[in-house]
Amino acid sequence: MHIMEGFLPPAHALGWSLAAVPFLAWGVHRVGRGLRDHPDRRLLLGVATAFSFLLSALKLPSVTGSCSHPTGVGLGALLFGPAAMVPVGFVVLLFQALLLAHGGLTTLGANVFSMAVVGPFAAYGVWRAATALGAGRSVSVFLGACLGDMATYLTTSAQIAWAFPDPVGGFAASLAKFVSIFGLTQVPLAMTEGLLTVLVVNAMVRYPLDEWGALPVLHRGARAKVVR
Template sequence: MHIMEGFLPVEHAVGWSLAAAPFVAYGIHSVNRRLREHPELRMLLGVAAAFSFILSALKLPSLTGSSSHPTGVGLGAILFGPAAMAPIGFVVLLFQALLLAHGGLTTLGANLFSLTVVGPFVAAGVFRLATACRASCNVGVFLAACLADLMTYVTTAGQLAFAFPDPIGGFGAAFAKFSGIFALTQIPLAISEGLLTVLIFNALRRFNAQELQMLRQPRREADA
């Protein structure tokens, strides 16, 4: 993921930035409302942000112009809902671009959309579905984190294929090529991230039970 600085055509960079902007704006509103109601959740929100920052900084070589790494967005999406991860991810990606040369400013919108929009919504949806199917909490957390990671990279492969279609096979051939290369490193990384997220979530259930109980309180439908 983390498409490098200057790699996307200008019109693609602008388009993805415009697509991601509403999610960041609404996420800020959602997080601020939640923290006004329960300011004691700030520490737990910080844990979710740190988890995403650390995991998404552990990059491995993959595609030219991109990299492969865990995402860390599943935990925050499960705890606070997917909307909260857009502003958190914005800060994470901005710091990584400026301090670690990981990603870039011109590609910030594209990276935001795959990492902090698609990934978190997949994680929240999978976790709710697993809960509705009466799967154990550990199974739900694992599937949510693992599939959010994979779908982030499916989105990135689509972004790259859209920007650089194959001269013969077009978008479909380029997408198959990009996603196939990502799969070599990302499938084991996604499984590892799922297992690690289960461990962290269980630790939070043990040591932050009161905060988690607050998060289980009914949310407004818009926070879903």
């Protein structure tokens, strides 16, 4: 779901960049404060960053100007809270644009907004809702990671549809087209990401370390603080 370099009109590229900046500043503040309180979680945050970098680099061609891939941000959002994943996603997307030609600098703001803002907040919100409704850890984690991925895909579809509305049906027709094309590859990818995230979280539960601390996804039902 990385929109490629130069694909968006300049006004759209600038607009999405401006929309992402406040979330990025907020995320940097929350991560800095959280790591000052829990410096032992630095390594784990690095692992969550590597997880997102690796998964989101596994791209499949989808439609002109973009691609389908897992996002990997759900794991970090569930471990540290969604705000932490905004600067993490920014770093991941920046390095992929510079080193892998995956995405681009002009579309960095749009990609950050979809993958590092919408995705993590959707994943965290779904996980919280599922947990509150009494779902087990595995079900809650799966739904959070899977639907967080889907939220990113829907946002990217909307971004492209807004930039390139259908000549006849306008935004709605263009959105329906991009959603249907993306969905062929993104739905199974999202389900796969959900299952992989469950495996990682369950492995962490089986092999607890002191640095896990009171991370809420690992202590279902505990009133633990996330990195804020």
